[in-house]
Amino acid sequence: MMPAMEGYWNQLRRTRVWKSVFRSGTGTSNLHRSQVVQQSIFLHLLAVKVRKRAISFRVTWYLGTLSTATFAILVITGIPLMLYYHPSAPQAYADMKDLQFVVTAGVFLRNLHRWSAHAMVLLVFAHMFKVFYRGAYRTPREFNWVVGVILLTLTLFLSYTGYLLPWDQLAFWAITVGSNLLSAVPLVGEKVRFLMLGGHTVNANALLRFYVLHCVILPAVAVMFLAIHFWRIRKDGGIHTGELKAAVKEDIPHA
Amino acid sequence: MPEPPRFIATLDSNSRRTPVRIAFLTRRTSPQVKVADDDVVMTWPNGMFRALVAIELLVIALIWLSVLWDAPLEALADPMQTPNPAKAPWYFLGLQELLHYFPPIVAGVLIPGLVVMALVVVPYFNINVEAEGVWTKNRQMRLRVFVVTLFAMIALLLAFKVYAVLAPTLLIGAAMLAAARPHPNRRFAIWLASKPLSYWIVTWFLITASVLTIIGTFFRGPGWAWVWPWEL
Amino acid sequence: MRKFLIKLRQTLFGDSARAFGTLGIVMLLSMAVVPLRDQLREWSPYQNQYLKMIGGRADAVSLRRRFESGIHQIYNPKLGVVDRCTTCHTGMQEASLRNVSLQPLNAHPPIPHRLQDFGCVICHRGQGAATSVEEAHHSSRASEQPMLPARYVESSCGQCHLDRSPGTPSLNTGRNLLASYGCVRCHVVTLPDGAKITPTDDPPELTHIAEKTTREWVYGWLKSPQSYSATATMPNYQFKDDELRDISAFLVPQSPTPASAPPLAPAPPDAATLQAGASLYGESFCASCHAVQNAAGLMVGGNVGPELTRIGMKAKPAWLAKWIGNPKVYDPGTEMPHYRFDEKQIALITGFLGSKTDSDWMSGIHLDAPTNQQIARGKQLVSASGCTSCHVIDGLPKSENFAPELTVVGSLPLVKALFKPGMDHSLPAYIEAKIREPRSLGPGLKMPQFSLSPAQVQALTTALLAQTDRARTLPPSMRVAGVYPTPYEPAGEAGRLMRDLNCFTCHAINGHGGDMAPDLTWEGTSVQRVWLFKFMKNPNTLRPALIRRMPKFNLDDHEANVITDYLMTVYQTPAFDRDETVTHADKAEAENGRQLFYSKYACQSCHIVDPKQDKGYIGPTLTAVGSRMNAAWIFHWLKGPAALRARTLEPNWSMSDTDARELTAFLVAQKGQSAKMGNKP
Structure with a gap:
């Protein structure tokens, strides 16, 4: 069965249509494999070759990849959710009820979005600590570390702005508690809070602002920084795999 | 009279000429290789498939999480009623x-x-x-x-x-x-x-x-x- | 086996491409669970059950044609209603399924509203948007209240209905009780139309309490008001004995005792005087307003004034005499009329009332002279208990909003309610417990214990549950307006007299006043002046079946003339002229009238014209109607009684003009001899 399927597969890949889409062709040579990466708009941010150690689980735990994956899930589930959602109080809450009780698979969509959001925050934090512990922030990767810190704060803001959107008690008071912290900032705190909420309290204006931030501004900024982040991985010499044991030993004092 | 340098290093922005990289060794240092480079493999398919497997595992986990546990949804937001305790995310x-x-x-x-x-x-x-x-x-x-x-x-x-x-x-x-x-x-x-x-x-x-x-x-x-x- | 497993693992996960493919299939299968889960929602078995049930019925075809599978909803944006209850309660609107007793498939019982106009949760509460049994009925994770127990469902009517609709007896009673038990003196209750419920009880001012009663009585009364008077609306504050001692110490001496020494208490009356007092009490129809508990423990008498079973324990004889002489001196706002009793009559009644005592009650109360410390503590207690919400007390300001406002208590979030262990965790249960046993819900609660029957508690709960947020946000066009009494004050000297006599406690004018006695709105058109003057001087009963009649107020000629003139001039109908000539009252006409009276209309079944043969005891006696009423009134009354008095028992005969004229001629001829008819000369 297997060889037959492989035959069909190769036949498909030889067709003119396939070739017009995927220019890499059918071969399994390194050239062809390089072309797969080079000629894809999505993959060309990556290098054609990677260190063998860099793709092992031990080095990265794939935390960066998985963070990106959760971001993708969030975009994919977020767009259909936008179709059912009105950023106005209290209609937003009624929309949650409709998702829960009427919309086909609505509850699943919302669950997946919410759990993925929590997973993303968790994975991004884990990614940061993992990067730190294997020393991957050192020269020449300093700036990419900074980009990572920016992405971490963007992740937190994305999650935080999304938290308000269901307009239930949990959302309202979580945002109230969080935004009250801003007031403690000297001089500008109150003003920044007013700017963020569009008022002195969490209200319909805040809901609209958070909606726009959550669905347009922050994702757009995040995508931009993600692109920089990926690009810099490659430009800074690929995934940092740490020094060889022998090299480390030289630094051990009094040994 | 010092010996004239055997070559002159310049910066050139002529794009038609292939740049040549030169290492300058100053005194009291010697060239050494700290880390021997690892073996490399092709990103496609070796790297990509590993990544995809990891992503699939994540998606499967999240799907089952979403099927089995509903996201919380409490009562309609009411500024007059502070839940105790009011917790941030x-x-x-x-x-x-x-x-x-x-x-x-x-x-x-x-x-x-x-x-x-x-x-x-x-x-x-x-x-x-x-x-x-x-x-x-x-x-x-x-x-x-x-x-x-x-x-x-x-x-x-x-x-x-x-x-x-x-x-x-x-x-x-x-x-x-x-x-x-x-x-x-x-x-x-x-x-x-x-x-x-x-x-x-x-x-x-x-x-x-x-x-x-x-x-x-x-x-x-x-x-x-x-x-x-x-x-x- | 082991080899096979190794091979399997090799096939499925041998390299990352294989693992990718295998996991991809697992992923797709997992995703397939999602729409499957959607198919298995709670409502779908109910719809299948419904289809199965109607399948066996004669009207299966039409029922099936009206049925659509999937989620049903009643949507009314004006009311903010999105009710999906009919998804499971499928047959709700099928009148032919009313005899089905199988929930949730049966039809709704008939109600005066269309389900599509109102949805379900406006009346029943619960979470209309939900499509799962638990969330729709118990609404445990939403701000909506859980479903209302059926016995309180009238409360939902009260969100729109501010009229006293006959369909909502419990709600109406509850709203009356809020006013008559003084609930609204401490709690503000604003109805959905913005009108505050105003109290209808009349708690006495305590500024002259020392003149009226003793410190021992105050102690005994506060200890248990209902032990003194079973009908007392005053709640029991459950004060401790030392608190009672201090409160009475503060209340009684703080009011000024009368400057002049009170007249000596009359000597205890002998049996004959007591008997005379009792009959004067009866003749003056005191019992129309005041009740007395008889030996069997039953209340005999009206509930307008306070119960008098133990009045002798409470009122000092001197005060009682002064009060009966003219109550308006002591309390200008009292509903008690100013009987013009002479000294002797006052002494008789005072003696009779003074004899109404109870040797058991108050027997254990002995109070020493109060210390300043006790008085100070008493003042503090009076102030902290909110006594001044109801009573005027010297030296203390009236307390405003002593208790929480209850305007939206029907939407109170459960987190703000108190529950004792074992109690149903719902708003109706909380409100009910709060009314029934307010102090049982926790320490430090101030609300006193009221004496209410279970039906009254349910009525009050119903009335309070109607005070919802929704009631205030519904479109005003939906509201059925309430009828509120507007102040009515007749002018001039007659007005002063009518206030003095409190005519409107019993009589009504244009909807103002009580319903204990006939409506006087068109009295001036109805009766003749001479008769009215005589009636004022010496009222007698017009209805043979009634013993009760207007009390005799002992008016002098001047007073009787003033009132008579006012009634004759002001209370006239604009519909016709009372002096209009409707009949020439000749013999022939009167004779035809007699025929009509006795045969065609058989008036004698309710009225008496000839006391010897007629046996009509329902309507007024007509033996002397010719000297009492105006011909024009009789004529128009016969033509259409309901137009002249809305709720009369007199049937509408649709009488021809000729018949009416001939009957009028017969009736005006009945001049009678009033002396013969009255039960007192």
């Missing part, structure tokens, strides 16, 4: 827990501001970049500074009764003192001694933040009073 509960001990200006502004600042400057500190064990040089001097700092922190935390932070601080402090023993011989001791200052600080931060977040999430009830998770 979980990743801010560490901060909210700190608010319980310190004034808002410290817990809400100073500490998170310092953390973000510290994260940004991490790669720009030589001490980090060199990755030396913290006690390698100037041991006596550093030990003195460290003990003073540690006691100051302990006093501060005791003064504000922040036992949730005190415990990780004592733990890390003890570990660092253990690492400071001269002439480590066992493997573990050698490993401890090799850890730079930044390692200790980040580990302390990781443990403290985790403890605070867990306490804020699971151990805080009405009036931010201590409760056990099964009482919530």
Whole structure:
């Protein structure tokens, strides 16, 4: 069965249509494999070759990849959710009820979005600590570390702005508690809070602002920084795999 | 009369000429290869498929999580009714827990501001970049500074009764003192001694933040009073 | 086996491409669970059950045609209603399924509203948007209240209905009780139309309490008001004995005792005087307003004034005499009329009332002279208990909003309610418990214990549950307006007299006043002046079946003339002229009228014209109607009684003009002899 399927597969890949889409062709040579990466708009941010150690689980735990994956899930589930959602109080809450009780698979969509959001925050934090512990922030990767810190704060803001959107008690008071912290900032705190909420309290204006931030501004900024982040991985010499044991030993004092 | 140089290095922006890279060796250094490069493999398919498998596992986990557990949805937002306790999203509960001990200006502004600042400057500190064990040089001097700092922190935390932070601080402090023993011989001791200052600080931060977040999430009830998770 | 497993693992996960493919299939299968889960929702078995049930019925075809599978909803944006209850309660609107007793498939019982106009949760509460049984009925994770127990469902009517609709007896009673038990003196209750419920009880001012009663009585009364008077609406504050001592110490001496020494208490009356007092009490129809508990423990008498079973324990004889002489001196707002009794009559009644005592009650109360410390503590207790919400007390300001406002208590979130262990965790249960046993819900609660029957508690709960947020946000066009009494004050000297006599406690004018006695709106058109003057001087009964009649107020000629003139001039109908000539009252007409009276209309079944043969005891006696009423009134009354008095028992005969004229001629001829008819000369 297997060889037959492989035959069909190769036949498909030889067709003119396939070739017009995927220019890499059918071969399994390194050239062809390089072309797969080079000629894809999505993959060309990556290098054609990677260190063998860099793709092992031990080095990265794939935390960066998985963070990106959760971001993708969030975009994919977020767009259909936008179709059912009105950023106005209290209609937003009624929309949650409709998702829960009427919309086909609505509850699943919302669950997946919410759990993925929590997973993303968790994975991004884990990614940061993992990067730190294997020393991957050192020269020449300093700036990419900074980009990572920016992405971490963007992740937190994305999650935080999304938290308000269901307009239930949990959302309202979580945002109230969080935004009250801003007031403690000297001089500008109150003003920044007013700017963020569009008022002195969490209200319909805040809901609209958070909606726009959550669905347009922050994702757009995040995508931009993600692109920089990926690009810099490659430009800074690929995934940092740490020094060889022998090299480390030289630094051990009094040994 | 000095011997004229055998070649002249220039900067050229003529794009038609292939640039040549030259290594300049100054005196008292010799070329050495610190790390032998690893084997390399093709990104496609070796790297890509591994990544895709990881992503698939994640998606499967999230799908089942979503099928089995519904996202919380409480009553309609009502500004007149404050739930007790009103909790921020979980990743801010560490901060909210700190608010319980310190004034808002410290817990809400100073500490998170310092953390973000510290994260940004991490790669720009030589001490980090060199990755030396913290006690390698100037041991006596550093030990003195460290003990003073540690006691100051302990006093501060005791003064504000922040036992949730005190415990990780004592733990890390003890570990660092253990690492400071001269002439480590066992493997573990050698490993401890090799850890730079930044390692200790980040580990302390990781443990403290985790403890605070867990306490804020699971151990805080009405009036931010201590409760056990099964009482919530 | 082991080999096979190794091979399997090799095939499925041998390299990362294989693992990718295998996991991809697992992923797709997992995703397939999602629409499957959607198919298995709770409502779908109910719809299948419904289809199965109607399948066996004669009207299966039409029922099936009206049925659509999937989620049903009643949507009314104007009311903010999105009710999906009909998804499971499928047959709700099928009148032919009313006899089905199988929930949730049966039809709704008939109600005066269309389900599509109102949805379900406006009346029943619960979470209309939900499509799962638990969330729709118990609404445990939403702000909507859980479903209302059926016995309180009238409360939902009260969100729109501010009229006293006959369909909502419990709600109406509850709203009356809120006013008559003084609930609204401490709690503000604003109805959905913005009108505050105003109290209808009349708690006495305590500024002259020392003149009226003793410190021992105050102690005994506060200890248990209902032990003194079973009908007392005053709640029991459950004071401790030392608190009672201090409160009475503060209340009684703080009011000024009369400057002049009170007249000596009359000597205890002998049996004959007591008997005379009792009959004067009866003749003056005191019992129309005041009740007395008889030996069997039953209340005999009206409930307008306070119960008098133990009045002798309470009122000092001197005060009682002064009060009966003219109550308006002591309390200008009292509903008690100013009987013009002479000294002797006052003494008789005072003696009779003074004899109404109870040797058991108050027997154990002995109070020493109060200390200043006790008085100070008493004042503090009076102030902290909110006594001044109802009573005027010297030296203490009236307390405003002493208790929480209850305007939206029907939407109170459960987190703000108190529950004792074992109690149903619902708003109706909380409100009910709060009314029934207010102090049982926790320590430090101030609300006193009221004496209410279970039906009254349910009525009050119903009335309070109607005070919802929704009631205030419904479109005003939906509201059925309430009828509120507007103040009515007749002018001039006659007005003063009518206030003095409190005519409107019993009589009504244009909807103002009580319903104990005939409506006087068109009295001036109805009766003749001479008769009215005589009636004022010496009222007698017009209805043979009634013993009760207007009390004799002992008016002098001047007073009787003033009132008579006012009634004759002001209370006239604009519909016709009372002096209009409707009949020439000749013999022939009167004779035809007699025929009509006795045969065609058989008036004698309710009225008496000839006391010897007629046996009509329902309507007024007509023996002297010719000297009492105006011909024009009789004529128009016969033509259409309901137009002249809305709720009369007189049937509408649709009488021809000729018949009416001939009957009028017969009736005006009945001049009678009033002396013969009255039960007192």
